[in-house]
Amino acid sequence: MTLKLGVPSKGRLMEKTFDWFAKRGLQLSRTGSEREYAGAVEGIDGVELVLLSAGEIPRELAAGNIHLGVTGTDLVHEKLARWEQEVEEVAEMGFGFADLILAVPTCWVDVETLEDLDAVAAAFRAEHGHRLRVATKYHRLVREFLTDAGVADYQLVDSQGATEGTVKNETAEMVADITSTGETLRANHLKILGDGLVLKSQATLWRSRVAPYSDAEKATLKELRDKIVS
């Protein structure tokens, strides 16, 4: 039996993940052709590499299909309602930093806080006959954040990409999105609300609390943890 480690299947996130494990004496690599999603692990026995889309890793951890997985805090918190029960954080990996924030048009000089936003949402609804639209793909996190803050009269509209452009296109009044430097926001004439930080995220190694572990797998897990933590 082998311990299954889920890793993002492409891009910088995959490369940085490989580098992170390499520094800890574990060589992860893709095998076969460039298009084939197969991988190998050297430096430890009994670990199998599973290449997955970063967005699917939370679900696979929660289903117990993989024992370990690398993905962002944002995706785990968004996709797993009871994430504390389903996964354990093994290590924060120090890359893939991103903040989930609320941003409004810079020309809204009267809006700097959630209190302002709430007041503006009420006035906007009265003026335009519909609730103030927030474009995002992080529906659950944003909704829980705004509920907790007591903001009303808004609606979430789904945006899976180019979210910052929705305001100019008038398909949303504001956005809730991931940002690392804020440059895309500025280029699109948006500004972050002072108290609008929903979540700080980074690439993290998670362990599934749901997956079954045989004695051999438990031993492998311990060996792996020792390598990672040291």
Next chain:
Amino acid sequence: MSSSFKSIERAALLRQRFEIAGGQVVETPMLQPAGTLLDLYGEDIRARAYVTSDALRGEQMLRPDFTVPVVQQHMAGGAEPARYTYAGEVFRRQEHDPDRANEYVQVGYEVFDRADAAEADAEVFALFQLQLRGLPLRAATGDIGILMAAVDGLSTTDMRKSALRRHIWRPRRFRALLDRFAGRVEMPESRKALLAGEVDTSAPAIGKRRIAEVEARIAALKADAEAAPIADNELNALETLMAVRETLPFALEQMRDIAVDLPSILPALDRLQARVAALRARGIDVDSLDFEASYGRTSMEYYDGFVFGFYAERRPDLPPVATGGRYDALTRQLGQGGEIPAVGGVIRPDLILTLEAEENA
């Protein structure tokens, strides 16, 4: 599960009793258009209701309660006065607590009657209490109308009153607004700068919210900064009012004292007094009935008068076995120009069975 079959059996029995009490049986579709519920409850309803969709009708919700469709049916042409009863499943999305049911049976009784609000309130409460007699339940009551009257009567600007009124059901935001309007918290630096005109307005105008709207709000904020803080005596009275938690006669007495500083609540207190008399006339032990002025503030936001709930005393983990209240404003919102005073409630037969099983164990 056999318990769900038993729930359906018990639901049928309860509905029969509500029919005998005068309720006309109504059915509502299980799929409800999402737009109405979203407009009413806001985005929060998505956390509580299952949403589905098709290309033809767009977003639909699995019925999270019966009240909204029953009100819609009545407003679309029901006779007056009317009494309705229904039994059926409702669906509530559960994301955090696996022990909470996401599908359960509700039996309801709703009264649409212009004649005598106190009498209708008492009729509904007494009918529910009768169905639950013998079970170890505590009844909680409250009256959102008193809180609304208190807010409406504050000697402050209409803008502040409507902001407070909008958040009666969100206690934390309500508290933050109250602190702001009472001058108890300092204005954020960003607002000071805005009022002093020290903001950069060079950003291009984008989005559907126009610059004129931004300017209108700045003008409103300037006017608000000029307005006097809410007076201490009114503030203390409002806070004392929200903390009232007593048996009904004592609660009424305390609130009469509070009305010295907040006379706007007197008509609402008279309505409460009339309700107490109507309850007493129906044989309810009013002297030991609890009243909490803030009861109902964290529930769904359509109740605007009398509110009640029955709770299992030894099982604080269980949701209330029955809840209800008055929702006059909801009939106005859904009535397309019409309105009618309305009061009703729902009962959960599955929880009755759970408690009965414990009693007999």
